[in-house]
Amino acid sequence: MGLFSKDIKNMEDLFVHTLRDIYYAEQQILKTLPDMIEKANDPQLKNGFQNHLQQTENHVKRLEQVFQSVGKKAQGVDCPAIDGIIEEANDVAGEVEQKPVLDAALIAAARAVEHYEMTRYGTLIAWANQLSKQDCVSLLQQTLAEEKAADKKLTEMAESQVNRKAA
Amino acid sequence: MGLFSKDIKNMEDLFVHTLRDIYYAEQQILKTLPDMIEKANDPQLKNGFQNHLQQTENHVKRLEQVFQSVGKKAQGVDCPAIDGIIEEANDVAGEVEQKPVLDAALIAAARAVEHYEMTRYGTLIAWANQLSKQDCVSLLQQTLAEEKAADKKLTEMAESQVNRKAA
Numbered sequence: 234m235g236l237f238s239k240d241i242k243n244m245e246d247l248f249v250h251t252l253r254d255i256y257y258a259e260q261q262i263l264k265t266l267p268d269m270i271e272k273a274n275d276p277q278l279k280n281g282f283q284n285h286l287q288q289t290e291n292h293v294k295r296l297e298q299v300f301q302s303v304g305k306k307a308q309g310v311d312c313p314a315i316d317g318i319i320e321e322a323n324d325v326a327g328e329v330e331q332k333p334v335l336d337a338a339l340i341a342a343a344r345a346v347e348h349y350e351m352t353r354y355g356t357l358i359a360w361a362n363q364l365s366k367q368d369c370v371s372l373l374q375q376t377l378a379e380e381k382a383a384d385k386k387l388t389e390m391a392e393s394q395v396n397r398k399a400a
Numbered sequence: 401m402g403l404f405s406k407d408i409k410n411m412e413d414l415f416v417h418t419l420r421d422i423y424y425a426e427q428q429i430l431k432t433l434p435d436m437i438e439k440a441n442d443p444q445l446k447n448g449f450q451n452h453l454q455q456t457e458n459h460v461k462r463l464e465q466v467f468q469s470v471g472k473k474a475q476g477v478d479c480p481a482i483d484g485i486i487e488e489a490n491d492v493a494g495e496v497e498q499k500p501v502l503d504a505a506l507i508a509a510a511r512a513v514e515h516y517e518m519t520r521y522g523t524l525i526a527w528a529n530q531l532s533k534q535d536c537v538s539l540l541q542q543t544l545a546e547e548k549a550a551d552k553k554l555t556e557m558a559e560s561q562v563n564r565k566a567a
Contacts, residue, residue: 239493247505250492313491313514317484320432324480325417328408340418341523345481345516352515356508361557 248360255311255353256296274332292376340391347384410442415527422520423463424476466488514551
C-alpha cells in the first residue's frame with residue numbers, strides 16, 4: 234500500500250461505490266430530460282421522454298430502497314462517465330440545424346444514456362447475486378427491465394419514422 | 401440561426417460526426433487496453449483483454465474503410481463520453497485494494513466501454529441503412545457483432561468465477 238489507503242477493500246465496497254455512481258447518474262438524467270423533452274420535435278419522441286422522466290423518478294426511489302437494504306446512506310459519487318455522455322449529447326444537439334436531424338441526434342444520445350444504465354444495473358445485479366442480497370437483486374431487476382424497454386423503443390424509433398423524415 | 405452557423409446540417413453530416421466520435425473512442429480504447437491487461441489478475445480476463453486489443457485494431461481499420469466509402473478523411477472528434485468512461489474506470493481501479501476485487505472492477509469498466517460502442521455502432525448502422533450505404537452497414541455490423549460477443553464473454557465472467565473469488 235502506498236501513502237494513501239484505498240477505499241474499496243472488498244466486493245461489498247465496490248457494490249456500494251457503483252450504487253452511488255448510478256444514483257448520481259440517475260439524478261443527472263432527471264435534470265437533463267426536461268431539456269430533451271423541450272428540444273424533441275416528433276410527438277412520439279417527446280412523449281417517450283416524458284414517460285421516461287416519470288420512470289427515472291421511480292429509479293431514484295428504488296435505489297434509495299437498495300441503499301436502505303444495505304444499511305448505507307443514499308448519496309452519489311462523481312460519475313465522469315454520465316457527465317461525459319450528457320456533455321456530448323449537448324455538444325452534438327447544439328450543432329444540429331434541422332429539427333428531424335435533431336430528433337435523430339436526441340435518440341442517439343438517449344440510447345447512449347440507456348446503455349450506460351443497462352451496463353451498470355447489469356453489473357450491480359451480478360454482484361448483488363454473488364453477495365446474496367436477493368432483495369437488492371429484485372429492485373435492481375425492475376429498473377433494468379424498464380431501461381431495456383426504453384432502449385428497445387428508442388431503437389425502433391431510430392429505425393423507423395423519425396430518421397426517415399430526416400434523411 | 402444565431403451568430404455561429406451550425407455544422408451538422410443533415411443526416412449525412414450527423415453520420416460522419418458520429419463516425420468521427422467512435423473513431424476517436426476506438427483509439428482511446430487502444431491506448432487504455434494495455435493498462436487493463438497489466439492490471440488484470442485472472443488469466444482468462446487478461447487473455448480476453450489481449451484478444452480484444454487485436455480486435456480493436458481491426459475496428460479502427462474497418463472505420464477507415466467506412467470513411468473511405470463515404471469519401472471523408474478518417475479523423476476523430478473529441479468524445480467526452482468515452483473520456484468520462486475511461487476516467488471513471490481509472491478512478492475506481494485506483495481505489496481497489498485486493499486483486500480479485502480489481503478484476504471485478506475491470507470487468508465492469510470493460511462492460512461500460514462495450515455498451516458505449518454497441519450503442520454507437522447500432523445507431524450508425526440504422527443511419528447507414530436509411531442513407532442506403534449498404535457497404536458501410538456491412539462493415540459496421542461486423543464490428544458490432546464482435547463488440548456484442550466481447551460483452552457476452554465479460555458478462556459471463558462477471559457472473560461466474562472472477563467475482564465469486566472476490567466475494
